[in-house]
Amino acid sequence: MSWLACYLFCSGLLLLHKDVACEEYQNVDSTMKRQDVVVLKCAYPQMSKMIQLSWVKNIEGVKHKIAVYNPSRGEHIFPLYNQSVTFLSTSISGDIQLRATAAEEGSYQCSINTFLEGVLLKQFAVINPDTFKAKFAKGQAADTQVLLVPDNSMTLSCGYLDGDKVVQLTWQRVTEEEISMIANFTQSQSFIGYDYRRRIQTDYMPHQNISLTIQNVTTNDVGMYSCHVVTSNGKWTKLFDVSVEGDITMFLIIGAVAFGSLVLVISVVIVICVKRRKKRKRNKKQFKKGIAERNYQRRANPNSYAAPDIYDRANSRAAGYQEESIYANL
Template sequence: MSWLTYYLGLFPGLFLLQRDVTCKEYQNVDMIIKLQDTVMLKCAYPEMGKMIQLSWEKKDGDAKHKIAVYNPKRGENIFFPYNQSVTFLSSSISGDIKLKATAADKGLYQCSINTFPEGVLLKLIAVIDPAKFPRSRAADSRVRIVPGNVMTLSFGYLNVDSIKQLTWQRMAGEEISIIVDITSSERFIGYDYKRRIQYIQSPDQNISLTIENVTTNDVGVYSCYIDTNNGNWTKTFDVDVEGDIKMFLIFGAIALGSLVLVISVVIIICVWRSKKRKASNTQFQKGTTERHNQRRANPNSYTNSDVYDQPNSRGMEYQEEAIYANL
C-alpha cells in the first residue's frame, strides 16, 4: 500500500490534485470569468462611504485602457471603442457593466471606486479562454444555508510542518470568486468578502471558513485548496439554500408575480371602463346638443320632443278637457 492510498483511507474527502488555473496563472484576482458572447463584469459598490467616482479599465501589461466612468453628479461615460460593446446595467451606481465580447476581449479588467472617507476600492477580474476555464467536480460535502445566518465550512488536513498555500474559492455558473488566498509571504482576501469572512487555522488540524450574513447569492460550489509538503489537496462543498427556505422563496416569487399580474389586469379593465364611460358621455352630450339646436331652429316642431317638452303637452291636454266641460 502506497503512502497516497494510506492517506486517502484515513482522510475521506481529500484528493490529490494538480494546481488549477486559479492558483497558477492569476494571483490576487478577485474573480475569474469564462469568455462568452456576453460577459457581465460585476463591481458591486458596497456602499461604504460616499462614492466620488467609479471607473473601469482593461489592463494590458503596464498599460491601461479606459472603458467607462460613472460619476454620481455627471452620470456615465463610455469611451471609444467600448461605446459600441459596453453598457451599464440597470443600476449604474452598482458599477456592473455588460460586455459584448470577442476573442480580443480576454484579459484583466479593473474596477476602481473612489470613496470618502474609505479611499480607493479595487476589484480585479480575469476573463479567460473557455478552454482554460476549470471544470466543476463532484462535491465531497453538502451544506445547506439559511439566508441571514452564518455559514462555516471546515476542512481537516494532514499533519505537516507548514502549508505553503491555502485558497478558498467559490464557483457559480461561469464565474469563480476568490475568497481568500494565503501564501507564506502574502494574504489576499477577495473584494466581495473583505467584510464578511473569518478564516481560522486551528492547531487541531482543521481549517475553517466562516461567512457572515449569507444570502441566496452565496450559493455555489466552494473549494478549499492547500499546497503542503506532501502534495496538493482539495475539498469541495456544494452549498445551497435550505429546502424549506428555497421553496418559500420560489413560492414567494410566484405569488409576487401573480399579484403583479392581477393588479395589471385590474388597472387595464379600469382604464378600459373609464374610456368607455367617457366615450358614452361624449356621445350623449353630442346628441343633447343636436336636439337643442333643432328646437332652436324650429320651436313649433314636436317631432323630436323629449322630457323637457312633456309638461307643455300635459298642460294642453288639461286645457282641452276644461273647454269640453264648459260646452
C-alpha cells in the first residue's frame, strides 16, 4: 500500500489516534467504539458445516484465546475473560458480548473452521471513544438520498472516471457506533469485508461510473455510506444516506391503526360506563319505589304491617286468657 493511500485512509476516513498505526486498521472488517457493552458479531454464514468457532485478542502480535464454540461440545470461555465475555443466546452464530473497559481496547479476531470453505476470518478493532471520529460523522449532509427495498438489490453510484487511473477505492458503512468496511481496493491488493463477500458487486472502468451493488438488502443495511476515490489526477468523496422505502407510509399506517384502536377502546369504555350509570339509576329508582310502597302499607294497617310481631303476640295472649276458679283449703 502506498504512503499516499495509507495517509488518506488514516487521516481522512478514520482520524484515529496519532499513535495508532495505519497497517493495524487498514483492512479491519469492523471498527467499534468502546462502550460499557460492546457486541462483536461474527455470524456463521451456515453455507457449510461448522467444525469450530473461536475468538482471540491480538496483544502486541500475540494471540490470546478468549472463547471457543464447538457444535458438539458447546461453548467455553477462558478464565481470563470469564467475567467480561459471554456468548449471546444463539451461540452458533458466534456473536459475543464484551463488557468493555479501557483494557478491552484492541484488535479482536473471530475464526470459523468449516468443512468445504476452510477457515473464515473476521477482524475487529475496539478503540477509545475519543479516537472514534470518522470524517463522515453524523450531521454532515449526504450527497445522495437512497431508498432500499428489502430483499432486492441496491446500487450506489459514486462518480465517473475520466481516463484516470484508480489508486484507491474505499466503500464503507458508518454509524454512530461502528465503521464497517465494505471494500477497499488499492493498486497492490483487494479487500472485501466479511459481511459483504457474498453480497456485493463493484465496477469501475475508464470513462464509466464507479458503482457498488449490494444484493439481498434488509433493514439492517440502513445507514450512511461513503465512497472515497483516489485517482492519478485527484480524489473525491461521496456520501449516501440510505433508508427504507415506505418508512413514512408505514409510519402513517401504524399511526392510523393505533389511533383507531385508541378511539375504539375509548368508545367501548364510554358505552360501558353509560350502561352502568343507567343501571344504577334504574336500581335506585326501584329501591325508592319499594320504600314508598312499604311506607304506604304501614300507614294503611299499622297493626298488621307496622308491628306485625307485636300484634300477633298481643292476639295470642288475649286468645289464651280464660277465667279460672281458685280453691283454698282452710
